[in-house]
Amino acid sequence: MAKKKTTKKTTKKTTKKSTKKSTPRGSLVSKKRDQETIGKIRDLATSVAKSGLAQREPRIEIPIRSINNMKYNARKRILEMGSNTQQRELFNVGQARKFMQMLLVSKGCRDLIQAEKTLSLRGMYYMTLHTIEGTSEKTFNEQGESDTILEDLEVTIDGLREELHVFAKKRGTMVGNITVIDNGDEINCRRMGTGGYAIPSICEPNVIQFKDCDADFILHVEKDTVWSRFNEDRFWEKHNCILTEGSGQPPRGVRRLLHRMHKELGIPVYCLLDCDPWGHYIYSVIKQGSINLAFESQRMAIPEAKFIGIRAEDYDRCKLTNDVKIALNERDITRAKQIMDYPWFADKKHWKKEIKTMLGNGFKMEVESLITKDISYVSEVYVPQRLKDGDFLD
Amino acid sequence: MWTCGGFHRKGLERYLVGHTDVPNQMATTTSKKKTARKAAKGRVSAETLAKGQREISVSEFFAKNRHLLGFDNPRKALLTAVKEAVDNALDACEEAGILPEIHVRLLQKDESRFKLTIRDNGPGIVRAQIESIFGKLLYGSKFHRMKMSRGQQGIGISAAGMYGLMTTGKPVHIISKTSRRTPPHDVVLKIDTSKNRAEVVSEKEDPKSDTLFPGGTGTQVVIELEGRYQKGRQSIDEYLEQTAIANPHAQITWVTPTNETIEFPRAVEELPEEAKEIKPHPKGIELGTLIQMLERTESKSLSSFLQDEFSRVGQRKASDLAQRADKLSSKTITPRSRVSQLGHAEAECLYKAIQEASIMAPPTDCLVPIGSRALLAGLLKEVQAEFFAAATRPPTVYRGNPFQMEVAIAFGGNLSSDESSRILRFANRVPLLYQQSACSSFKAVVETSWKNYGLAQPRNSLPVGPLVVLVHMASVWVPFTSESKEAIADYDEIRKEMKLALQECGRKLGTYLRRRKQMKKQSERRGIFERYIGEIANSCHSIAGTDKKKLYDALLKQAERKTKEADQRLDLDGKIVSAKRLEQDEDVIILAERQASIGEDENDGLFGEDMPPTTKRRTTAKKSRSKKKKKKTS
Numbered sequence A: 001m002a003k004k005k006t007t008k009k010t011t012k013k014t015t016k017k018s019t020k021k022s023t024p025r026g027s028l029v030s031k032k033r034d035q036e037t038i039g040k041i042r043d044l045a046t047s048v049a050k051s052g053l054a055q056r057e058p059r060i061e062i063p064i065r066s067i068n069n070m071k072y073n074a075r076k077r078i079l080e081m082g083s084n085t086q087q088r089e090l091f092n093v094g095q096a097r098k099f100m101q102m103l104l105v106s107k108g109c110r111d112l113i114q115a116e117k118t119l120s121l122r123g124m125y126y127m128t129l130h131t132i133e134g135t136s137e138k139t140f141n142e143q144g145e146s147d148t149i150l151e152d153l154e155v156t157i158d159g160l161r162e163e164l165h166v167f168a169k170k171r172g173t174m175v176g177n178i179t180v181i182d183n184g185d186e187i188n189c190r191r192m193g194t195g196g197y198a199i200p201s202i203c204e205p206n207v208i209q210f211k212d213c214d215a216d217f218i219l220h221v222e223k224d225t226v227w228s229r230f231n232e233d234r235f236w237e238k239h240n241c242i243l244t245e246g247s248g249q250p251p252r253g254v255r256r257l258l259h260r261m262h263k264e265l266g267i268p269v270y271c272l273l274d275c276d277p278w279g280h281y282i283y284s285v286i287k288q289g290s291i292n293l294a295f296e297s298q299r300m301a302i303p304e305a306k307f308i309g310i311r312a313e314d315y316d317r318c319k320l321t322n323d324v325k326i327a328l329n330e331r332d333i334t335r336a337k338q339i340m341d342y343p344w345f346a347d348k349k350h351w352k353k354e355i356k357t358m359l360g361n362g363f364k365m366e367v368e369s370l371i372t373k374d375i376s377y378v379s380e381v382y383v384p385q386r387l388k389d390g391d392f393l394d
Numbered sequence B: 001m002w003t004c005g006g007f008h009r010k011g012l013e014r015y016l017v018g019h020t021d022v023p024n025q026m027a028t029t030t031s032k033k034k035t036a037r038k039a040a041k042g043r044v045s046a047e048t049l050a051k052g053q054r055e056i057s058v059s060e061f062f063a064k065n066r067h068l069l070g071f072d073n074p075r076k077a078l079l080t081a082v083k084e085a086v087d088n089a090l091d092a093c094e095e096a097g098i099l100p101e102i103h104v105r106l107l108q109k110d111e112s113r114f115k116l117t118i119r120d121n122g123p124g125i126v127r128a129q130i131e132s133i134f135g136k137l138l139y140g141s142k143f144h145r146m147k148m149s150r151g152q153q154g155i156g157i158s159a160a161g162m163y164g165l166m167t168t169g170k171p172v173h174i175i176s177k178t179s180r181r182t183p184p185h186d187v188v189l190k191i192d193t194s195k196n197r198a199e200v201v202s203e204k205e206d207p208k209s210d211t212l213f214p215g216g217t218g219t220q221v222v223i224e225l226e227g228r229y230q231k232g233r234q235s236i237d238e239y240l241e242q243t244a245i246a247n248p249h250a251q252i253t254w255v256t257p258t259n260e261t262i263e264f265p266r267a268v269e270e271l272p273e274e275a276k277e278i279k280p281h282p283k284g285i286e287l288g289t290l291i292q293m294l295e296r297t298e299s300k301s302l303s304s305f306l307q308d309e310f311s312r313v314g315q316r317k318a319s320d321l322a323q324r325a326d327k328l329s330s331k332t333i334t335p336r337s338r339v340s341q342l343g344h345a346e347a348e349c350l351y352k353a354i355q356e357a358s359i360m361a362p363p364t365d366c367l368v369p370i371g372s373r374a375l376l377a378g379l380l381k382e383v384q385a386e387f388f389a390a391a392t393r394p395p396t397v398y399r400g401n402p403f404q405m406e407v408a409i410a411f412g413g414n415l416s417s418d419e420s421s422r423i424l425r426f427a428n429r430v431p432l433l434y435q436q437s438a439c440s441s442f443k444a445v446v447e448t449s450w451k452n453y454g455l456a457q458p459r460n461s462l463p464v465g466p467l468v469v470l471v472h473m474a475s476v477w478v479p480f481t482s483e484s485k486e487a488i489a490d491y492d493e494i495r496k497e498m499k500l501a502l503q504e505c506g507r508k509l510g511t512y513l514r515r516r517k518q519m520k521k522q523s524e525r526r527g528i529f530e531r532y533i534g535e536i537a538n539s540c541h542s543i544a545g546t547d548k549k550k551l552y553d554a555l556l557k558q559a560e561r562k563t564k565e566a567d568q569r570l571d572l573d574g575k576i577v578s579a580k581r582l583e584q585d586e587d588v589i590i591l592a593e594r595q596a597s598i599g600e601d602e603n604d605g606l607f608g609e610d611m612p613p614t615t616k617r618r619t620t621a622k623k624s625r626s627k628k629k630k631k632k633t634s
């Protein structure tokens, strides 16, 4: 390990220079893609203007982003967006405001791309926020409103968020046997101290490249607290892996990075999540994609991802005590049943059994509950054992 | 006060007339104490006690039991006196087929002394009857009469007079004219309470008083009494106001102690139909009443007693009842048994037999509801609301007594929108002003879920909003919770009928509110489109270089056309049609001119979340889902 570290240090400068050449700092995507995106936005505005001038009703066709317009592609084993669309019309009392907002956000993104800058979702909200002339009405009442419109725009012009130069608040941490280039800076994830490398919200190849990696697998954990346990115990060093964390449901950046590492570096992804419907849902999102971002599943889902634990059987298997039980509430039970009914769980007998066992137990458990055995039980006994036995849920 | 029913009278009669064998099952408050004692000590001491009862004089009884008759405090006493006289006037006019015109005047003589004058245009009272009517308690009572009317006891007006005499020492002054040709007689009466009889103080024929009765007949009663006058809830004003609502055929003039004249104009020109009298239904009778009926009947045999005195009992049913009673009795009972031979024990067997047997429900054509139209007319003139709806349920029966429920509601306009709604309760057209929360109607209103009709309603409470709910029970026997006759007892059958009527009105209100909201939306529509097209023209100009002004004008033109179109489409499609249905509904009145005042404070109970209308393509599954949702919301 130590040897590797030093080699990396020496190569650092050269790599930096070379990357700088291929992708200049500050640009998330290539100039060419930028021009394409601007073109798509222009087409949208032009079609609205044309209809208006020709006394036809301006309308925008937007693919529907909801569970009803989502298909599970059994061959690719990912969630995909269906072909259903909805019409957003200007001359419709319920839709007029959204129609107007759509054009405002389009203009905002176009300006952003032209200025070669990027903004957070919140930044985009402020950029498009003003009071409508002659009224006291604001263009947006809260950030949530502009966030959804942006997602509508993404699917409408079939552009990715980073192509629109907007990013979400970053969340998620990484550490392990890998060196990445982030916007030209070389990051050695073996030397990230206790804090770890903050995974950027945009992890496209333009921004992040993998320099070297000798990890055998990726261990993704649900929460920062569990991640810290593993990092302090230097788990990634002992087991030669990459350790990531997504603060609950992993944001796009984390999912995109996991997807790329899995595909490009050819290493498996194991998930350590709570034994509750929320944990199961996170696993489902990592594996098949999320309902809201089904259109991005292709770039984010990891159908091969495995679920290490913790599992309903662990209460008996690890001889845990009563104290760790957290009773399932009404909502948990409905959610669990919903998850069991997901089409992508349809032929997973083991999963159905797992959820049934949990429901039968009547309680959920957090990964942290293993601390009742020993501070480092999870990193020194539990996970190594599961890995050794190859005992995963799929 | 003594709207109808025998409870009350039975209780009183026991003191006054002194019947000895009072059955202990009698469910009257008056007799409760005695009954309890009697039960504890057994029959012998009860007999002794009953003998003592005979000696209680009317005045003693009255002094002790003022509260039973509604004279418990000076303010309520004034109200009760007015109520007695007005109820009598209305009853008299209706029975004589005269549209009532009533004058009520209250003159304050000193701080706690008032002179009450009530004059009507009724048939008048023949001279020979005056002493009995005003001087004798329980005069003219028709004990077995089962007929819908306001008064039935035969004590109302004499009690008021007696209260006046007791508190001020002043006699009652009556002027009555019974025909155009004869001059009015003017009589001053002093009630001799110990003898239960009136003493004439002075008497004359007085042609000068003719001016009081321009219609040719009528009665004026003047009583001086102690009291306290105060406006507001449970006042004379409220009583008259509500009387005017439930009796829109009456014209009432009210002159207050401050010499203010308040007119309650007539709203409908025709008199209500006259109520038919029916015989009591066996199931509606209590044991005590049965015993008294057995005592008083002129029928000789049990069979003829049952057939003559009750409705829905024929020869076969009479034999059936006799047979059933026989099985329960130690003494033989046959249809031919002499009524005079039947003792208390046999009466009890007969009573039980009646409860067991199935007897056809009583006729219900004896009821005269106020009617939806008259109710609306009444509310319309007294309540400044924008929306009115009424519902009259078909007559039905509880415990052998025919009854019928009516409900009317008034909404919006100048009614206060952030208070609990108000309930106006009536029994046989008489307003009930006391003990609201004990009343079945109150429970029925609380149990109705007004949220479904677009109103806010805290849990287990009245709905909040600019709403007045009127509930009227018409019956030959209104079951009151107590003898003060202020709240209707909570029988399941009654509450169910009330709720059905409330729901019927509520649904109409819901339709109206939904439509009002829609109309508001229509006017907003234009504004919405025009507001946004500026932004759209700007954006398109900036992104695609379109001519800003041209695009703006083009869009504006479209917006104007679209709003016009949309308004028209609304005229043709379901929404406005359903509103038309409301307008064509005879039981609904909408006053558009009063709408404006509350347009602002929309109460977004149910109709708050309107789903944005989205057109879905190629999504059959989704379509049906959203349809279902819409159904739920409507």
Ligand SMILES: Nc1ncnc2c1ncn2[C@@H]1O[C@H](COP(=O)(O)OP(=O)(O)OP(=O)(O)O)[C@@H](O)[C@H]1O
Pocket (backbone or CB within 6 Å): B001, B002, B003, B004, B084, B088, B089, B092, B120, B122, B123, B124, B125, B133, B139, B140, B141, B150, B151, B152, B153, B154, B155, B156, B157, B158, B219
């Ligand atoms: N203003 C009036 N005009 C004509 N008749 C009247 C008038 N007031 C009373 N009467 C007659 O006098 C009778 C006795 O009246 P009173 O108020 O004492 O008893 P009631 O109305 O029969 O019953 P309640 O005690 O329940 O009021 C009435 O039944 C009615 O026939």
Ligand SMILES: [Mg+2]
Pocket (backbone or CB within 6 Å): B084, B087, B088, B151, B152, B154, B155, B156, B157
């Ligand atoms: Mg009376």
